Amino acid sequence: MNREKLIDLIKSRGSFLCVGLDPDLxxxxxxxxxYEDPIFEFNAAIIDATRDHCVAxxxxxxxxxxxxxxxxxxxxxxxxYIGESHFTIxxxxxxxIGNTATKYAEAFFKxxxxxxxxxxxxxxxDSVKPFLEFEDKWVVLLALTSNPGADDFQLExxxxxxxxxxxxxxRTSCTWGSPNNMMYVIGATRPEYIKEIRAMxxxxxxxxxxxxxxxxxxxxxxxxxxxxxxxxxxxxSRSIIYAGRDEYFAEAAGSExxxxxxxxxxxxxxKGLI
Amino acid sequence: MNREKLIDLIKSRGSFLCVGLDPDLxxxxxxxxxYEDPIFEFNAAIIDATRDHCVAxxxxxxxxxxxxxxxxxxxxxxxxYIGESHFTIxxxxxxxIGNTATKYAEAFFKxxxxxxxxxxxxxxxDSVKPFLEFEDKWVVLLALTSNPGADDFQLExxxxxxxxxxxxxxRTSCTWGSPNNMMYVIGATRPEYIKEIRAMxxxxxxxxxxxxxxxxxxxxxxxxxxxxxxxxxxxxSRSIIYAGRDEYFAEAAGSExxxxxxxxxxxxxxKGLI
Numbered sequence: 001m002n003r004e005k006l007i008d009l010i011k012s013r014g015s016f017l018c019v020g021l022d023p024d025l026x027x028x029x030x031x032x033x034x035y036e037d038p039i040f041e042f043n044a045a046i047i048d049a050t051r052d053h054c055v056a057x058x059x060x061x062x063x064x065x066x067x068x069x070x071x072x073x074x075x076x077x078x079x080x081y082i083g084e085s086h087f088t089i090x091x092x093x094x095x096x097i098g099n100t101a102t103k104y105a106e107a108f109f110k111x112x113x114x115x116x117x118x119x120x121x122x123x124x125x126d127s128v129k130p131f132l133e134f135e136d137k138w139v140v141l142l143a144l145t146s147n148p149g150a151d152d153f154q155l156e157x158x159x160x161x162x163x164x165x166x167x168x169x170x171r172t173s174c175t176w177g178s179p180n181n182m183m184y185v186i187g188a189t190r191p192e193y194i195k196e197i198r199a200m201x202x203x204x205x206x207x208x209x210x211x212x213x214x215x216x217x218x219x220x221x222x223x224x225x226x227x228x229x230x231x232x233x234x235x236x237s238r239s240i241i242y243a244g245r246d247e248y249f250a251e252a253a254g255s256e257x258x259x260x261x262x263x264x265x266x267x268x269x270x271k272g273l274i
Numbered sequence: 275m276n277r278e279k280l281i282d283l284i285k286s287r288g289s290f291l292c293v294g295l296d297p298d299l300x301x302x303x304x305x306x307x308x309y310e311d312p313i314f315e316f317n318a319a320i321i322d323a324t325r326d327h328c329v330a331x332x333x334x335x336x337x338x339x340x341x342x343x344x345x346x347x348x349x350x351x352x353x354x355y356i357g358e359s360h361f362t363i364x365x366x367x368x369x370x371i372g373n374t375a376t377k378y379a380e381a382f383f384k385x386x387x388x389x390x391x392x393x394x395x396x397x398x399x400d401s402v403k404p405f406l407e408f409e410d411k412w413v414v415l416l417a418l419t420s421n422p423g424a425d426d427f428q429l430e431x432x433x434x435x436x437x438x439x440x441x442x443x444x445r446t447s448c449t450w451g452s453p454n455n456m457m458y459v460i461g462a463t464r465p466e467y468i469k470e471i472r473a474m475x476x477x478x479x480x481x482x483x484x485x486x487x488x489x490x491x492x493x494x495x496x497x498x499x500x501x502x503x504x505x506x507x508x509x510x511s512r513s514i515i516y517a518g519r520d521e522y523f524a525e526a527a528g529s530e531x532x533x534x535x536x537x538x539x540x541x542x543x544x545k546g547l548i
Contacts, residue, residue: 022374062370062377068385072346093370095394096336097421100296103336111342120369122396122416124423142396147371149398152446153439159431165439172426 001087001115002136003180003229006205009055009087010230011274014265018056018089018207019257020237021046021078022063027242029249039067039074042249044081046241049254053261056233057082058089058207079112087233088114089140089207095120101130109134116140118185118207121169125176132177139182143170143197146187146210166193170200179203186225188216188234194224198231205231211260212239218260222267230273236260275361275389276410277454280479281503283329283361285548288539290504292330292363292481293531294511295320295352296337301516303523313341313348316523318355320515323528327535330361330507332481353386361507362388363414363481369394375404383408390414392459392481395443399450406451413456417444417471420461420484440467444474453477460499462490462508468498472505479505485534486513492534496541504547510534 001009010016023039032038047057059078064071082088090108094101094117108114109131116138119128131139144154144166154166163171170184184201186194188210197206206225210216211234218234225232240260244252268274275283284290297313306312321331333352338345356362364382368375368391382391383405390412393402405413418428418440428440437445444458453475460471462484471480480499484490485508492508499506514534518526542548 024377060370060374060377062368062374062381065381066377066385068381069343069346069350072343076343091370093368093394093397094336096334096365096367097419097423100334100336103298103334103340107336107339107342111340120367120394120396122394122427123367123419123421124426124428126421126423128423145371145397147397147400149371149400149402152398153396153443154398156439156442157433158439159435161433165427165430165432168430169427 006055006087007229013055014268014274015053015055015261016230016232016234016264017054017257017261018058018233018235019046019050019054019240020091020209020235021057021059021241022237023241024063025067027245029246031247037070037074037077039071040077043074043078045250046253047082049250050240050257051086053254053257054086056087056089058091058235060091060237076112079114088116090114090117093118093120093142095123095127097123098126098130101127105131105134109137116183118142121173128173129176132181137181139177140207141169141173141182141184143184144186144190144193146189146214146216150187150190167200170197174201174204179205183207183233185209188221189214191217191220191224194221198225198227202227203229203231205233207233207235209235212236218263219267226271226273228273230268234264280361284504287329288542288548289327289329289535290506290508290538291328291531291535292332292507292509293320293324293328293514294365294483294509295331295333295515296511297515298337299341301519303520305521311344311348311351313345314351317348317352319524320527321356323524324514324531325359327528327531328360330363331356332363332365332509334365334511350386353388362390364388364391367392367394367416369397369401371397372400372404375401379405379408383411390457392416395447402447403450406455411455413451414481415443415447415456415458417458418460418464418467420463420488420490424461424464441474444471448475448478453479457481457507459483462495463488465491465494465498468495472499472501476501477503477505479507481507481509483509486510492537493541500545500547502547504542508538
């Protein structure tokens with residue numbers, strides 16, 4: 001999906017919600033265990049219930065890989081089930097040397113038709129650029145993540161006290177691609193930084209995890225991160241997919257996605273973006 | 275595999291060679307395409323031919339994931355085929371927030387019985403520690419990688435010019451685990467740094483890629499990186515597995531592994547380590 005289509009989708013739906021599909025066999029409703037592929041049944045029900053309220057889906061690969069072959073199968077069925085109506089993010093946080101990065105790009109862009117993949121910056125340009133060579137596909141680069149461990153390295157000051165590591169990552173990497181094929185992961189738990197990063201890269205989309213279970217505020221993220229093309233995809237995973245844990249789990253997920261989406265619509269209207 | 279067993283294995287075999295299993299359908303000999311699972315046939319032949327000359331195998335996950343479900347199946351069969359006689363490294367370069375890191379750890383340590391997994395440090399302590407909670411399992415943390423992109427961030431100077439990012443990563447992370455459950459990835463293409471890193475963490479094992487196709491020198495790596503427990507696993511992938519491209523590919527791989535292993539034995543003997 002290219003940038004123009006993504007922006008159209010967001011504006012026409014009045015939502016910049018991304019639903020994180022992180023299914024866990026220990027957490028999904030018990031009655032689903034009767035199905036041959038409980039994970040796919042769970043995802044399909046969540047997708048049906050949330051489809052009209054969100055613009056993107058983000059399966060986190062770890063949850064599928066931890067189930068081995070069956071998990072991989074569930075993931076493939078899930079991505080096919082989503083189809084082309086939504087922007088899809090393989091939350092894989094990959095990053096490896098050139099010839100290996102190309103293989104990962106093939107895995108997610110060719111075999112599974114994801115629109116984008118999350119990539120870790122530690123190994124530098126040749127670990128990221130191979131992902132940028134696919135038309136209408138995106139790199140979502142980790143910049144400032146939502147977890148406590150982000151303090152360990154990302155917020156450390158670099159050479160001469162001029163900038164922090166995450167700033168260096170953004171400043172360096174924004175020349176590798178363009179706002180048409182790169183986004184940045186900026187955690188919602190650090191709203192004080194979103195404004196400053198928006199000033200650094202005014203046009204890039206940000207994928208913002210950390211609203212919901214991790215405690216970030218949607219209003220703060222929007223206030224600091226919106227640009228004239230909206231420029232945000234805000235992700236919620238656990239707070240949506242586990243909103244209910246009984247046979248009405250999908251309805252509960254749908255309600256929660258609808259609630260967030262309504263809040264987003266109001267924000268976009270107030271800002272005159274829709 | 276615990277540290278003691280790993281050291282015993284290395285010393286008894288007189289080798290610290292790790293064979294990288296990065297199979298590519300476009301590069302494996304044509305006649306293997308007749309088999310139902312060409313990738314597994316290729317790996318099994320390579321393993322049979324190199325088993326006596328190496329102490330570890332390192333499948334790079336990208337090469338399997340790029341083939342989807344079939345690749346995942348080939349990987350599972352490969353890891354079972356290796357068995358417990360060798361140290362196994364899932365070269366996955368994962369790194370994600372706590373609950374997700376636990377899922378990745380389950381994927382590699384429980385479902386597939388790998389001894390270790392490569393992990394990226396960018397997201398900090400809570401992205402690494404969940405992997406350290408499995409007995410006799412190891413984190414192999416990216417520190418200074420062998421690719422050109424390592425210059426972009428890893429070699430950048432941090433706060434006040436005191437240390438570079440890779441040094442900060444090593445100094446910080448070496449307290450998260452111990453030399454019994456953490457190793458570091460240090461590229462062979464940067465021998466000038468290996469000596470200095472050995473001084474920083476005298477006991478930790480280093481996994482050293484970049485010998486072979488990437489041009490690093492075994493003698494330089496050994497000179498700078500060996501410690502009294504050997505402390506090195508030197509990986510070669512393409513230079514071994516593609517040493518031959520015809521029906522005698524396994525013999526060629528075996529010869530190349532034997533050649534490197536013999537060089538290692540000589541080095542270990544000269545240093546009085548065996």
